[in-house]
Amino acid sequence: MSHRATLHDVAAQAGVSVASASRALIGGSASLEMISKVRRAAKQLGYVPDATARSLRMGGTRQVVFAVDDIGNLNYVAMLRAIEHEFTGAGIRLNVTATGRSERQTLDLVRSMNSGAGDGLIISPLRVTPALRRALLETVVPVVVIGSLHRDVAIDVVSVDSALAVELAVAHLVATGRRRIAFLNGPLDTHPGASRRRGYLAGLAAAGMTPDESVVEVADDFTIEAGRRSTALLIERRPSNTFDAIVAANDLLAVGAISTCLASGVGVPDEVAVTGIDDTEFAASYNPSITSVSIGSAERGKRAARLLLERFAEPTLAPRTSAVHPSLIARASTGVTRGA
Amino acid sequence: MSHRATLHDVAAQAGVSVASASRALIGGSASLEMISKVRRAAKQLGYVPDATARSLRMGGTRQVVFAVDDIGNLNYVAMLRAIEHEFTGAGIRLNVTATGRSERQTLDLVRSMNSGAGDGLIISPLRVTPALRRALLETVVPVVVIGSLHRDVAIDVVSVDSALAVELAVAHLVATGRRRIAFLNGPLDTHPGASRRRGYLAGLAAAGMTPDESVVEVADDFTIEAGRRSTALLIERRPSNTFDAIVAANDLLAVGAISTCLASGVGVPDEVAVTGIDDTEFAASYNPSITSVSIGSAERGKRAARLLLERFAEPTLAPRTSAVHPSLIARASTGVTRGA
DNA sequence: ACCCGATTTGAGAACGTTCTCAACCTTGAC
DNA sequence: GTCAAGGTTGAGAACGTTCTCAAATCGGGT
Secondary structure, eight states: OOOOOOOHHHHHHTTTTTHHHHHHTTTSSHHHHHHHHHHHHHHHHHHOOOOOHHHHHHHHSSSSEEEESSSTTTHHHHHHHHHHHHHTTTTEEEEEEEOOHEHHHHHHHHHHHHGGGEEEEEOOOOOOEEEEEHHHOOSSSSSEEEEEEEEESSSEEEEOOHHHHHHHHHHHHTTTOOOEEEEEETTTTTTHHHHHHHHHHHHHHHHHOOGGGGGGEEOOSHHHHHHHHHHHHHHHHHTTTOOOOESSHHHHHHHHHHHHHTTTTTTTTTTTTTESSSSSSSHHHHHOOOOOEOOHHHHHHHHHHHHHHHHOOOTTOOOOEEEOOOEEOOOGGGGGOOOO | OOOOOOOHHHHHHHSOOOHHHHHHHHHHHHHHHHHHHHHHHHHHHHHOOOOHHHHHTTTTSEEEEEEEEEEEEEHHHHHHHHHHHHHTTTTOOEEEEEEETHHHHHHHHHHGGGGGSSEEEEEESSSSOOOHHHHHOOSSSSSSSSSSSSOSSSSEEEEEEEEHHHHHHHHHHHHTTSEEEHHHOTTTTHHHHHHHHHHHHHHHHHHHOOGGGGGGOSSSSSSSSHHHHHHHHHHTTTTTTTSSSSEEEEEEHHHHHHHHHHHOOOOOTOOOEEESSSOOOHHHSSOOOOOOEOHHHHHHHHHHHHHHHHHHHHTTTOOOOOEEEOOOEGGGGTTTOOOO
């Protein structure tokens, strides 16, 4: 096994032409004798077709890239699983890459699509910069964005009303008797950060409450650690700036908020109720279990995959937008005891 | 832009031969005038080299595959990050694929390496079946296994003494005064499942305790849900088969154990202490924070990446094994209050 | 026996790149 | 003015596959 057997070797071994060998293996018109001869030779040599050569000839790797900012967020894992499930049937391999937090890395990835990194791209970017928007538009393969593009560009999008998600959380807290609702947001230069802030303000307005910036904290990332640090700041400012609830912009921030509250002797949900967003497994399993607004991560992944498959089949389709509706799941962190 | 510009187009635009265009862009011997001419033409046409064609010609995609059973396990995310970090410097793209729990899927993936899915494979399999071992040996590209192969095969391995990890947990529980230590294991047909069971028995023996199978449960997966179900069974059998500690075979099982204990009114750590393994972010952030044995996931990822890079440079190297040592991090779930 | 249509086969092009090789041009030394 | 050495260029092969097209073979109907 000094070197992989090629189709040429198989053909020679079977005593037929390369063209016939290809047909026999791939299923073109070939006699039964030819098929069995070639199959035998292929098995004997341990022949495995070269995907690179096939891609070059056929024009198209059967690979789709899924790009995500933080692979450690279970939110994206749910999307990933749904997408993978949708593609395995179609014989498409999914290539997951974490773009990290640097725009540079994201741009490199998007541009690499033009050099044949895959036949399509599903991307869920936290930050949509003008450069990224331009890069996405210049991509030669179809792209589906999970999130928002801020502007009307000719790209398929699966979106969710992120602001509404926060409004639902605020409404739930108001309905369960909370009166001073703090807000633990993620970075404002991200799409979720910006729209969730809008939702927070809208939610307060709907309840006839006036916003108070002294109970609003902006974490520098959507992570547990960032949530911890920002929550500590919120607690420090009490009791002069008091609150009886925290709306966190995602589940990881909510976990950071709860753990910091408890460590500081602030009872959850007795003194402070906490809500998250994403409805990850993390939220359901935490102690106390965390009330969270589902923004349909699995559903969004599924839809993104289908949009891409449809575009593969029909490339001239007009760009489409698919919206998923958020829904709140009440749990112990807002005083709702779990049913059986 | 009906169709991507090729090197041929660039050469025509610049009025030179394809060979010269290639040299000018790649850095072969070429005059300054040639370089600037070709660069200009390339920019003008928006030329991006085709990775597939280059791979075919050069023999080798600059891509490495990382295969993992459960991408939802933060343990693997830590490995992933470390591996990615190691590769980005070398200009290698990492292709992550979750093989799910089916052996079939894993085998397909490993075999796909022979058709050019990547230049190397890092795999962390829960179950090493004879078929998988054979497939790994037949792989034409270098493979690094994170875990264990059960047998002496000519493949690079990064291992950790998984049994010792459990022994450390048992010793810690004994040292903190626990006397009846239950064991919440994962499936026995997995490598971690089997070796952690050995560690549990060894740990008990070292403390002069006799094992009691009525306080041992085997979950059918290394997940929170499975941990919940099995812990419920353990609790059901109390108080006739009582216990004051649970050693869980990983952090997810530990979370399932704690949440089920608390839901059943069993205090943690007062009545029952719980330990996990993997030292994931989950363990550190849970309430109570979970004592866990770190098995150096990030370190193992880093070493695996380096082993692979070294083998790329020196393919004839003898197979090596690199071992990481486990270490226990004590937290609240065993009654240790966290320091500042 | 002959011919027409249908099926099977083989030779070779093509995908886009890099690399080998020979031809060409420059430069400088005698 | 000639020659050698060195650098630069272009033609074409090669990577391994699929596909087009024409040649060859086979079948049956007269």
